[in-house]
Amino acid sequence: METVDGNAIGGLLYDVFGTEMTAATGTCARCGATAQLAEFVVYLRAPGTVARCRNCLAVLMVVTHVRDMNCVDLRGLARIEYGRT
Amino acid sequence: MAATALRGRLSGSTAVAPRRTLTWRLASVTAVTEETASVRTIALELPDWPGHRAGQHLDVRLTADDGYRAERSYSIAAAPGEAPAITVERLDDGEVSPYLTEELRTGDQFEVRGPIGGYFVWDSGANESVPLLLVAGGSGIVPLRSILRHRARSASTVPVRLLYSARALDEVIYRAELAELGAGVEVCYTLTRRQPPGWSGYAKRVDDALLAEVAWPAVNEPLAFVCGPTPFVETAAAGLVRLGYPAAQVKTERFGGAGENDSGRPGEAGGR
Numbered sequence: 001m002e003t004v005d006g007n008a009i010g011g012l013l014y015d016v017f018g019t020e021m022t023a024a025t026g027t028c029a030r031c032g033a034t035a036q037l038a039e040f041v042v043y044l045r046a047p048g049t050v051a052r053c054r055n056c057l058a059v060l061m062v063v064t065h066v067r068d069m070n071c072v073d074l075r076g077l078a079r080i081e082y083g084r085t
Numbered sequence: 086m087a088a089t090a091l092r093g094r095l096s097g098s099t100a101v102a103p104r105r106t107l108t109w110r111l112a113s114v115t116a117v118t119e120e121t122a123s124v125r126t127i128a129l130e131l132p133d134w135p136g137h138r139a140g141q142h143l144d145v146r147l148t149a150d151d152g153y154r155a156e157r158s159y160s161i162a163a164a165p166g167e168a169p170a171i172t173v174e175r176l177d178d179g180e181v182s183p184y185l186t187e188e189l190r191t192g193d194q195f196e197v198r199g200p201i202g203g204y205f206v207w208d209s210g211a212n213e214s215v216p217l218l219l220v221a222g223g224s225g226i227v228p229l230r231s232i233l234r235h236r237a238r239s240a241s242t243v244p245v246r247l248l249y250s251a252r253a254l255d256e257v258i259y260r261a262e263l264a265e266l267g268a269g270v271e272v273c274y275t276l277t278r279r280q281p282p283g284w285s286g287y288a289k290r291v292d293d294a295l296l297a298e299v300a301w302p303a304v305n306e307p308l309a310f311v312c313g314p315t316p317f318v319e320t321a322a323a324g325l326v327r328l329g330y331p332a333a334q335v336k337t338e339r340f341g342g343a344g345e346n347d348s349g350r351p352g353e354a355g356g357r
Contacts, residue, residue, distance in 0.1 A: 005339040008158050010201035011144040018105045023203035038204035
C-alpha cells in the first residue's frame with residue numbers, strides 16, 4: 001500500500017491540535033524512536049489516516065473522520081512535544 | 086434573550102483561548118501556465134492570505150454538485166511574498182488533478198486553506214553559511230522551486246546545488262526558469278528514461294555514486310531538502326546519510342508512488 005509522510009497531513013494535524021504540528025516531535029511508545037511528525041510513515045486511506053513509526057512501523061496515530069467528528073487514537077505515541085506559539 | 090446573554094458571557098470569557106483552526110478561503114484563479122504536457126501552474130488570488138514560508142503547502146478542497154468533497158494537499162510553488170500558486174501534475178486516474186489541470190480556467194474559484202507545514206521549510210537569512218542541497222524527483226521540484234525563488238528574491242548568497250531527476254527532458258518542470266538561476270546555483274539533471282541526442286547530463290536513477298558526485302561533501306555541513314515519490318526519497322535520503330549527512334540535516338517530503346491513482350494522495354504534485 002502506498003505511503004506518504006507526515007508533511008501530507010499538516011492540515012489534518014492542525015485540525016486536531018490547533019497548531020502547526022509537522023515540526024513537532026513524537027516518541028514511539030513501542031521502540032522509543034523520536035522523530036518529527038513530518039517524518040512519520042503515513043497511510044491516507046487505511047481507512048482513516050494512519051501514521052506509523054519509521055523505525056519499527058508501530059501504529060502511532062489513527063485519525064478517522066466520521067461525519068463532522070474527528071476520532072483520534074494516539075495510543076502508539078508515548079509523548080508529543082510541540083511549541084506553544 | 087437568554088441565548089444572547091449566554092453568548093455574551095462566553096465571548097467575554099478569557100479563561101479559555103479560542104481554538105485555532107485553519108480557515109477555508111475561496112481562491113480565484115488568476116492564471117494557468119502550461120509547464121509540461123501534463124503539468125500546470127495555477128496562480129491564485131487569495132484575499133487575506135497571511136503569507137507563507139518556502140516549502141509550505143496548502144490544502145485544496147473541491148466540492149461536487151452532489152456535495153461530495155475531495156481534499157488534496159499541494160506544495161506552494163511561489164516564493165514568500167508572492168501570490169500563492171500551485172503546480173499540479175495530471176494523473177490519468179486521479180480524482181482531483183484532471184480537473185485542476187484540464188478544466189480549470191482563469192476566474193474559476195475553489196476552496197483553499199493554509200499555509201501548512203513547519204518542517205520542510207527554508208528561511209533565507211537564517212544561516213547564510215550553510216550550503217543547500219536540493220534533490221527533486223519529478224514534481225518534487227515544486228517546493229524546491231519556492232526555495233530557489235525565495236533565495237533569489239531575498240538576495241541570499243547561500244550556495245545551492247540542485248539535482249533534478251526526471252524521466253525525460255520534456256517532463257522537466259520550470260526548465261526555462263531553472264536555466265536562469267544565476268550565480269551560486271548549480272543545476273544537475275538526470276534523465277532516467279529518454280535523453281535527447283547529445284545529452285551531456287546524467288542518464289540514470291539517483292544512486293549513491295551519483296549523489297557522491299553531485300552532493301556537497303558532508304564536511305561542508307550542508308542542509309538537504311529531498312522531495313519526490315516515496316521510493317525516490319527513500320533512496321536519496323538514505324544515500325545522503327551514507328555519505329555522512331546527519332539525518333537531521335536531510336529534510337524529506339514523500340508524495341507517494343509516481344503516476345499512480347491520486348485518490349488519497351495529497352501530494353499529487355510536489356507533496357501536494
